[in-house]
Every structure is written in C-alpha cells, then in structure tokens.
Amino acid sequence: MRLIILLWGLISLIKIGDRDYKYDYFPDDVKAEIESNTIGYSDEQIIKYSLDLTSKLLMFSEKNCLEKGEANCVGYAVLCSNICNYALSINNSTARTKPVVGYIKICGINICDLAQSLVSPEYKNFVKDHDFVEYYKEGQESTFFDPSLYDYSNGIIGIN
Numbered sequence: 001m002r003l004i005i006l007l008w009g010l011i012s013l014i015k016i017g018d019r020d021y022k023y024d025y026f027p028d029d030v031k032a033e034i035e036s037n038t039i040g041y042s043d044e045q046i047i048k049y050s051l052d053l054t055s056k057l058l059m060f061s062e063k064n065c066l067e068k069g070e071a072n073c074v075g076y077a078v079l080c081s082n083i084c085n086y087a088l089s090i091n092n093s094t095a096r097t098k099p100v101v102g103y104i105k106i107c108g109i110n111i112c113d114l115a116q117s118l119v120s121p122e123y124k125n126f127v128k129d130h131d132f133v134e135y136y137k138e139g140q141e142s143t144f145f146d147p148s149l150y151d152y153s154n155g156i157i158g159i160n
Contacts, residue, residue, distance in 0.1 A: 025066040077147060096135075096137075102130060
C-alpha cells in the first residue's frame with residue numbers, strides 16, 4: 001500500500017479535451033440516495049462521495065452499459081460527473097464537473113502511449129487515451145479526479 005501512495009504523488013492527469021459524451025443515467029433511487037446523503041456537504045465531500053458511489057455502482061468493463069453496472073473509463077467519468085453535479089446543485093454550489101479526455105503520466109511517462117506500444121492491434125484504440133473528471137469553479141484553477149483509478153485502487157488513488 002505504501003508503494004501505491006508513493007506512486008500517486010508521481011501520477012498526473014493531463015487533459016487534452018472535453019469528452020463529447022452525454023449520458024444522464026440516474027435511477028430514481030440513486031437520486032434519492034444522493035439527496036439524503038449529501039445535504040450540507042462541502043464540494044470536497046461531494047467529490048469523495050461521488051467517487052465512492054460510482055465505485056459502488058460500477059464494475060470495469062470494455063463496454064459501457066451503465067444500466068448493468070458495467071463501464072470503462074468513459075462511463076466511470078460520465079456517471080461520476082453526473083453524481084457530483086447533482087449533489088453540487090442540491091447543495092447550491094457554483095462548482096461543476098465534466099468528463100474530460102486525456103492521459104495519465106507516471107514519473108513523466110505517458111501511460112497511454114506505453115500501453116499502445118504493448119497491446120495487440122485490436123486494443124490500441126481502447127488505450128489511446130483515458131477519461132477522468134474535471135472539477136471547476138469560477139476564480140479557481142481546475143482540478144482533476146479519476147473514478148476508474150479510484151475504484152481500481154479501492155479508494156487509495158484517484159484524486160489529483
């Protein structure tokens with residue numbers, strides 16, 4: 001676990017663009033759960049809650065089928081951003097989140113480029129980039145968090 005925590009300090013999420021992917025999958029019971037659990041939360045608490053709830057609702061898969069609880073990094077980013085924005089809005093925060101596309105760097109090495117050089121041709125498109133979430137608020141620098149990394153590491157890493 002120490003190695004993972006040490007490595008997290010060496011990981012960077014680099015945004016290259018916004019993800020043009022709209023998906024408002026929200027079962028009513030999830031909305032009710034968000035409403036009852038996040039009243040009075042700060043933005044930071046909402047981000048952490050959104051990461052935890054996304055991890056609870058999804059399992060990693062090559063394809064996105066949120067209704068079945070299956071998603072790749074795109075689906076994770078979309079659902080987590082939707083959860084976060086819903087909780088931010090009911091708490092009257094002016095901050096918002098959005099899914100973005102980019103890549104992960106560890107110790108200055110672009111992991112997506114490295115993965116593309118290692119995988120077979122049919123998976124090259126799958127690893128060409130990575131999706132995560134951007135948190136932004138007027139007058140503040142954007143920050144990024146990664147719900148799929150967060151889920152994969154059992155909550156140890158994911159907030160940059």
